[in-house]
Amino acid sequence: MTRFFYPSLAVVAVTVMSLLPLTLDPQGYEIRILCIAMLFAALGQAWNIVGGLANQISLGHAAYFGIGAYTSTILLRLFSLSPWLGGILGMVLAVLFALLLSVPTVRLKGHYFALATLGAGEAMRVIANSWASVTGGPVGISVPYSRESSLWMMQFPTVLPNYYLFLIALVIICLVFWKIQTGALGFRLRAIKENEQAAEVIGVDTYRAKLIASTVSAAITAFMGTLYAQFQFFFDPDTVFGVATISVKMALIAILGGVGTLLGPLLGAAFIIPMEEFANSYFGASVAGLSQFAYGVILVVIILINPRGLVALIGQIKNRIFSKGGSQ
Amino acid sequence: TGAAALAMPALTGRGFAQEAVNVGVIVPLSGANAQFGINSRNGIQLVADEINANGGIKSMGGAQINLVIADATSNPTQAATVAQRMMSQDNVVAVLGAFASSLTLAISEVTERRGVPLLTMSFSDQITDRGFQNVFQIVSPGSQIGAATFDFTRALAQEAGQTLEKIAIMYEDTAYGTSQSAGLRKAAQDAGIEVVMDEAYPLGITDVSPLINQLRRSDAQVVFPVSYLNDSLLIVRSMRQQGINIPTIGGAAGYIIPDFREGLGDLADNVLSISPAAYDQAPDYTERFREKFGYFMVHEAQEHAACMGCLHSALEAAGSADHAAIREQLQNSVFDQGWATVMSGGKVEFDEMGRNIHASPLMVQWRGGELVTVYPKEYATGEVVWNS
Amino acid sequence: MTAPILQVQNLTRRFGGLVAVNDVSFELDPGEIVGLIGPNGAGKTTLFNVLTGIYPPSAGQILLRGAPSGGLKPHKIAARGMTKTFQNVALFMESSVLDNVVTGGLLKNTLPEARKKARAILERVGLASIADKKAGDLSFPERARVEVARALCTEPDILLLDEVMAALTPAEMEDVITLVRSLRDEGITFVVVEHHMKAVMKLCERLLVLNFGELIADGTPTDIAQNDRVIEAYLGSSFAKKRQHQAPEVLA
Amino acid sequence: MTTPSATGAPLLTIENLCASYGGAWVLKDVSLTMQVGEFLAIIGANTAGKSTLLKAISGLMPQTSGNISFLGHDLLNTPAHRVPTLGIAHVPEGRHVFTEMTVEENLRTGAFTRGKSSGVGDSIARIFDLFPRLKERRTQLAGTLSGGEQQMVAVGRGMMLDPKLLILDEPSLGLAPIVVEEMHDRFHEIHNSGVSVLLVEQNVSLALESAGRAYVMSSGSIEFEGIATELAQDDRIRRAYLGI
Amino acid sequence: MQSITTFFQTLIDGVLIGGVYAVISIGLSLVFGVMHIVNFAHAEFLMLGMFIAWFAWAYAGIDPMLGAFIALIITFFIGMGMQRVLIKPIIGAPQVAQIFLTVGLLFAMENGALLLFGADFRSVSTSYQTQALTLFSGESGRILVPLDKLYAFLMALLSGASLWFFLNRTSWGRAMRATSQDPMAAKLMGINTDKMYMIAFGLGVGTTAFGGAVILPYITASPTVGSQFVVLMFTAVVLGGLGSVAGAVVGGIMVGLIQSFSALILPIQLQNLTLFVIFILVLALKPEGLTARRRS
Numbered sequence A: 001m002t003r004f005f006y007p008s009l010a011v012v013a014v015t016v017m018s019l020l021p022l023t024l025d026p027q028g029y030e031i032r033i034l035c036i037a038m039l040f041a042a043l044g045q046a047w048n049i050v051g052g053l054a055n056q057i058s059l060g061h062a063a064y065f066g067i068g069a070y071t072s073t074i075l076l077r078l079f080s081l082s083p084w085l086g087g088i089l090g091m092v093l094a095v096l097f098a099l100l101l102s103v104p105t106v107r108l109k110g111h112y113f114a115l116a117t118l119g120a121g122e123a124m125r126v127i128a129n130s131w132a133s134v135t136g137g138p139v140g141i142s143v144p145y146s147r148e149s150s151l152w153m154m155q156f157p158t159v160l161p162n163y164y165l166f167l168i169a170l171v172i173i174c175l176v177f178w179k180i181q182t183g184a185l186g187f188r189l190r191a192i193k194e195n196e197q198a199a200e201v202i203g204v205d206t207y208r209a210k211l212i213a214s215t216v217s218a219a220i221t222a223f224m225g226t227l228y229a230q231f232q233f234f235f236d237p238d239t240v241f242g243v244a245t246i247s248v249k250m251a252l253i254a255i256l257g258g259v260g261t262l263l264g265p266l267l268g269a270a271f272i273i274p275m276e277e278f279a280n281s282y283f284g285a286s287v288a289g290l291s292q293f294a295y296g297v298i299l300v301v302i303i304l305i306n307p308r309g310l311v312a313l314i315g316q317i318k319n320r321i322f323s324k325g326g327s328q
Numbered sequence B: 001t002g003a004a005a006l007a008m009p010a011l012t013g014r015g016f017a018q019e020a021v022n023v024g025v026i027v028p029l030s031g032a033n034a035q036f037g038i039n040s041r042n043g044i045q046l047v048a049d050e051i052n053a054n055g056g057i058k059s060m061g062g063a064q065i066n067l068v069i070a071d072a073t074s075n076p077t078q079a080a081t082v083a084q085r086m087m088s089q090d091n092v093v094a095v096l097g098a099f100a101s102s103l104t105l106a107i108s109e110v111t112e113r114r115g116v117p118l119l120t121m122s123f124s125d126q127i128t129d130r131g132f133q134n135v136f137q138i139v140s141p142g143s144q145i146g147a148a149t150f151d152f153t154r155a156l157a158q159e160a161g162q163t164l165e166k167i168a169i170m171y172e173d174t175a176y177g178t179s180q181s182a183g184l185r186k187a188a189q190d191a192g193i194e195v196v197m198d199e200a201y202p203l204g205i206t207d208v209s210p211l212i213n214q215l216r217r218s219d220a221q222v223v224f225p226v227s228y229l230n231d232s233l234l235i236v237r238s239m240r241q242q243g244i245n246i247p248t249i250g251g252a253a254g255y256i257i258p259d260f261r262e263g264l265g266d267l268a269d270n271v272l273s274i275s276p277a278a279y280d281q282a283p284d285y286t287e288r289f290r291e292k293f294g295y296f297m298v299h300e301a302q303e304h305a306a307c308m309g310c311l312h313s314a315l316e317a318a319g320s321a322d323h324a325a326i327r328e329q330l331q332n333s334v335f336d337q338g339w340a341t342v343m344s345g346g347k348v349e350f351d352e353m354g355r356n357i358h359a360s361p362l363m364v365q366w367r368g369g370e371l372v373t374v375y376p377k378e379y380a381t382g383e384v385v386w387n388s
Numbered sequence C: 001m002t003a004p005i006l007q008v009q010n011l012t013r014r015f016g017g018l019v020a021v022n023d024v025s026f027e028l029d030p031g032e033i034v035g036l037i038g039p040n041g042a043g044k045t046t047l048f049n050v051l052t053g054i055y056p057p058s059a060g061q062i063l064l065r066g067a068p069s070g071g072l073k074p075h076k077i078a079a080r081g082m083t084k085t086f087q088n089v090a091l092f093m094e095s096s097v098l099d100n101v102v103t104g105g106l107l108k109n110t111l112p113e114a115r116k117k118a119r120a121i122l123e124r125v126g127l128a129s130i131a132d133k134k135a136g137d138l139s140f141p142e143r144a145r146v147e148v149a150r151a152l153c154t155e156p157d158i159l160l161l162d163e164v165m166a167a168l169t170p171a172e173m174e175d176v177i178t179l180v181r182s183l184r185d186e187g188i189t190f191v192v193v194e195h196h197m198k199a200v201m202k203l204c205e206r207l208l209v210l211n212f213g214e215l216i217a218d219g220t221p222t223d224i225a226q227n228d229r230v231i232e233a234y235l236g237s238s239f240a241k242k243r244q245h246q247a248p249e250v251l252a
Numbered sequence D: 001m002t003t004p005s006a007t008g009a010p011l012l013t014i015e016n017l018c019a020s021y022g023g024a025w026v027l028k029d030v031s032l033t034m035q036v037g038e039f040l041a042i043i044g045a046n047t048a049g050k051s052t053l054l055k056a057i058s059g060l061m062p063q064t065s066g067n068i069s070f071l072g073h074d075l076l077n078t079p080a081h082r083v084p085t086l087g088i089a090h091v092p093e094g095r096h097v098f099t100e101m102t103v104e105e106n107l108r109t110g111a112f113t114r115g116k117s118s119g120v121g122d123s124i125a126r127i128f129d130l131f132p133r134l135k136e137r138r139t140q141l142a143g144t145l146s147g148g149e150q151q152m153v154a155v156g157r158g159m160m161l162d163p164k165l166l167i168l169d170e171p172s173l174g175l176a177p178i179v180v181e182e183m184h185d186r187f188h189e190i191h192n193s194g195v196s197v198l199l200v201e202q203n204v205s206l207a208l209e210s211a212g213r214a215y216v217m218s219s220g221s222i223e224f225e226g227i228a229t230e231l232a233q234d235d236r237i238r239r240a241y242l243g244i
Numbered sequence E: 001m002q003s004i005t006t007f008f009q010t011l012i013d014g015v016l017i018g019g020v021y022a023v024i025s026i027g028l029s030l031v032f033g034v035m036h037i038v039n040f041a042h043a044e045f046l047m048l049g050m051f052i053a054w055f056a057w058a059y060a061g062i063d064p065m066l067g068a069f070i071a072l073i074i075t076f077f078i079g080m081g082m083q084r085v086l087i088k089p090i091i092g093a094p095q096v097a098q099i100f101l102t103v104g105l106l107f108a109m110e111n112g113a114l115l116l117f118g119a120d121f122r123s124v125s126t127s128y129q130t131q132a133l134t135l136f137s138g139e140s141g142r143i144l145v146p147l148d149k150l151y152a153f154l155m156a157l158l159s160g161a162s163l164w165f166f167l168n169r170t171s172w173g174r175a176m177r178a179t180s181q182d183p184m185a186a187k188l189m190g191i192n193t194d195k196m197y198m199i200a201f202g203l204g205v206g207t208t209a210f211g212g213a214v215i216l217p218y219i220t221a222s223p224t225v226g227s228q229f230v231v232l233m234f235t236a237v238v239l240g241g242l243g244s245v246a247g248a249v250v251g252g253i254m255v256g257l258i259q260s261f262s263a264l265i266l267p268i269q270l271q272n273l274t275l276f277v278i279f280i281l282v283l284a285l286k287p288e289g290l291t292a293r294r295r296s
């Protein structure tokens, strides 16, 4: 394959994704699914920067997501501040939180890191629940429904503009990831992933590299939180700071697709979100629990088929077809 | 991405007769609230089956009701997606659900934008105070239920010759407990009564000792726990363990389902609770539920059934599946026929905000495995047992 | 007489009650090749670990080109020109050989430059043919050589080699010795831990001997080979005997 | 210089063994025989496949073909964990100590197949005799030992099995000369007590000193074999392995 | 004066609930210790144990403290089978794959239970569940020891001690630890590592199911009960040092004490916030848990 293959593939994919909604009901269900898939692809990609490249398995990214969602929404409600500005402020707060969290966690490895970050996410959820005067508490918070559309206020009569916001965000985040992955930081993060001590000894400032990765990831995640809030209009602490709904799901998507790869989170989201939907709509009505059961079983089966995720699975299939073709 | 997403719904192949009217039912069928979701679904199913058996919607040529039921899970994002799916794929005339306030709030953001009526029995005040046009709340909002819990209790105590001076409140810290306890607290403060204990605790609490210790130290005369099932069992048991026997007035949810009684046995007897509706108010209706499902008609089933009853009447009156027409009927009718009559006062009528103006919570008490309405007097079917 | 490039003064490192490095002092001149020998568990690896910042010293001073470096983080020390290889081999096993080496190169270069440098170094240490292999698929000696290449790519002034010749054939050892010498000629100072006496004697101009964490000897290989304490603690009697027969040949 | 005390009865017979890690064949048609009571060495350059050969004997190679028989047992079809019960102890290359166990626990684990049999304590005492260093460190976690100390644990642990055949993969790697010397003396003792020994050793002169017979491997095949003392004089060997 | 009794009551409550956390966390720690797997589905075995004990109680009148042993045995075999079919293929796989698999398993088991047992909440009634020992009673208040939690606590000590003895004092226990540290070397010692993994997983989930049964008099069984405990279990296990049985007991009791004392000083709602903050701080100071031994 020439070196233009992947770039041109990307261009084609983006073009298709840009044209696709024109064929869909702009208030419809398909477009919503696509939006959510892109949201989670972006979140998975953000997670991939720390979880994939540096193997810092964060299970607390919901903290950043929630910070983004709450910051912009609270400012919007209190001061009618544009979510764009609120989103940027959310990013700043998320970065600050990431820096704060790094003090106790930067030395942690493997499962200890995972569980410490999980604790941090949970702590944020408790705070959002308890600090009702600001967050609205457990009852949740609504983005005021404004019937007029405005890009500045991120209020739209249909989901179509949200779709393009998600698409643009996703493309930018993929570019960021790609830049990091193929750049010097990527080398450093992979070194940390495989042997932190050795990385230090050959001159990698592991603390700094981890810090950069986690703040970039936190900022991206926070901004996606803002986009989510402006898309969903209502959320509560359990949703945006949720372990299962956000933190683990972000990780799952990256892992399912192929951790540490550019394509991984995209494939992961393209698979998981519709699959979840499929399970819900196909089994949901008949028997209580069946849809979630099916979802769980499918996850298990996929990982048993190939523990390295869909990217590897596709590679495997490609190889098989290729070798078959070769032998004939 | 796109292709996969598009293929999925097509596969679901939900086929149904042309003339049927699709009604969306979104309730939690998995997760911690599955039990309540199943109860709710059962209530709606019962009514829909009865309507269909009686010839469907007459004004629409006997169109059958087709329930499109989906699992809201416990995730608001998913609940909203489900709502979107029902409107796009199934063309539902209205949506019923979704038990938990957080889910209902998320769904309402979608239904409102599409102008689809949403009937709910969720408590949260926020559901009907955002100025939405298409949401109808069949029960009193949480704050009113909370206030009623207090007012009724005070009246009952007074009748029993006890003057309330000190009360204790404990509530689980999700939307339900928080909003309901807020009403309770305010009513108590307005009445100038001292709230000697006022504690939120996390839902899923595994140890209530700190709560009960505090309750013991607080010297309260009555306790108002607003809890789901697990926590309610923990609270009542730990109180007994520590020999605390003050009147316990639950906040619905965990206190008024059969599992509460099953879990506590005789300890459940005489526990009081507020309830937004009670099956002993309309036994000729609610007994049908017991016949079909084998347990008494819990309030979420009853209220959801009432929602379905209202929707039925609105459909009959509108004579069409048009959302605006149905909304018009829901907004402007008085529902005093069929299942709508199982609500307090025997009728349902929605004000501008979408609240049922006739809704009145009831005080119920466990008596040998059954719930008996003991207050307000006009609804009471039995005498209260007050053991101060 | 040039100034010493490394001064170690009264360096001590404890693990709980165990004193792994005990009050060790020595100096290195630029361009030396110094052997560090001693019984198993004498503290050689620990000394390397303290020098490169993996462990902070419990007491004592380290001066790297005159500036104190004790207690700095490893990457800081690497940036100041001292790095080491790992006795147990600590490569980035999932990465290619080339990428391993490139990562070292990033210390002082941009990515494209690091790539160029890494290729040159692989060429030089004779690993060019396996540049694209995954480090995890290599045999132990190959891995040790990648360790060296990766360390070299950080452009060190002082390189501490921890048993990189273990498991090499004599022919391969010769290659390593030639390589180390030529690198020395380019100005790199070496400290070499090795248990293969013949190789040590051949390569090093000076030997430091550790025993129970203490420096018990510091001298030329000939002196050390005759030092009774060293023979008793480390070399063993038969080595001494053999030496008497073969002395001229070994020292050649 | 040991005189081979081989009895002539076959202990280990390998025929046309091929093995791979999933890619290309690492062993190609290796055949080898060993008699009861022999002290056999295998020498060869890096990546010749020596360790792979030993792993194949112990059932650790995923893909193999050919034949390995040990006292009439077909080893290729014996799961790895049963091989020690037949009387084979394999001290692997690269130490592989149980890092989170103490030195003594490591040694005790070596006696796993001996079950509750007595004499475990004696065996431990013998190993502490051989490696006094280990005795000092008996309650230290093996993972915090120095490289050479770990090597001692690995060798000692293998000896705890009380085997018929002791397989040693580069046992002297990273050991101080004085320890190597002592250890090889002990290998002789073990051999003299009737245990057959199969030794892979990069320290070729030592290997040829210890062994009765030796095989020379290169790139996955046996090059030639012969009496150790003769091989030590062989020019091909001297040039490639006895240099420096 | 009041505050002295309050203090002791809080201490007792904390230790006792800590015992409850300990009994369910030991198994998680074992599974991690031997297989290096963070099993997110582990709490589902707690749920399974509760249901087994509940059925034993409802249909055979067996007290949950005895039913616990039935739960242990049944889930031991279920665990072994599951290890064989599901966990074995991912033992060498990257850590992330394991997270993935066990999360999938969590969904499947929680909802499988919903399908199998229904959404009803099940609880037992026993005489001791509403009783308490009075340790002290006087002017300044009372100090009570609730019996249900006392029993759970004692069972926690029992299972912790048995498991500790097994792992540290028997050759099979050593073999299991050897397997966890270096499976290749373990095979060379004649240890059937596959079997060890199966037993370890069986024991791990069995112990947690045992714990589930033991707390049944006190907590209601339902398909989602696991989610109530999963984060606490992980916190306990990590605080004590992943993989250490004694650590799980220490960690469990610490979690209990932190919750209990936090509730005394701060709003109860914040008890888990206190817990997580302390948890993260402990990790910052001792990155491998409180009982971790030094390693190189």
Ligand SMILES: Nc1ncnc2c1ncn2[C@@H]1O[C@H](COP(=O)(O)OP(=O)(O)OP(=O)(O)O)[C@@H](O)[C@H]1O
Residues within 6 Å of the ligand: C015, C018, C020, C038, C039, C040, C041, C042, C043, C044, C045, C046, C047, C087, D144, D145, D146, D147, D148, D149, D174, E294, E295, E296
């Ligand atoms: N992290 C640690 N914790 C406790 N003890 C340690 C640690 N690291 C090393 N030691 C001990 O310090 C002593 C010195 O070990 P070191 O690894 O420095 O020896 P060495 O000279 O390199 O030996 P070898 O030649 O065998 O590699 C040993 O007794 C070892 O057990």
Ligand SMILES: Nc1ncnc2c1ncn2[C@@H]1O[C@H](COP(=O)(O)OP(=O)(O)OP(=O)(O)O)[C@@H](O)[C@H]1O
Residues within 6 Å of the ligand: C137, C138, C139, C140, C141, C167, D021, D026, D044, D045, D046, D047, D048, D049, D050, D051, D052, D053, D093
């Ligand atoms: N786990 C493995 N996976 C893939 N290839 C391997 C693995 N182990 C060894 N090899 C390859 O098999 C070949 C033979 O290796 P082996 O370890 O048997 O050689 P050896 O003769 O023991 O060499 P050494 O002296 O380096 O120990 C080498 O090319 C090596 O790269």
Ligand SMILES: CC(C)C[C@H](N)C(=O)O
Residues within 6 Å of the ligand: B099, B100, B101, B102, B121, B122, B123, B124, B175, B176, B252, B253, B254
């Ligand atoms: C009955 C309650 C437990 C739930 C309530 N319907 C809500 O609004 O959340």
Ligand SMILES: [Mg+2]
Residues within 6 Å of the ligand: C044, C045, C046, C087, C162, D146, D147, D148
């Ligand atoms: Mg060393």
Ligand SMILES: [Mg+2]
Residues within 6 Å of the ligand: D050, D051, D052, D093, D169
């Ligand atoms: Mg080898």
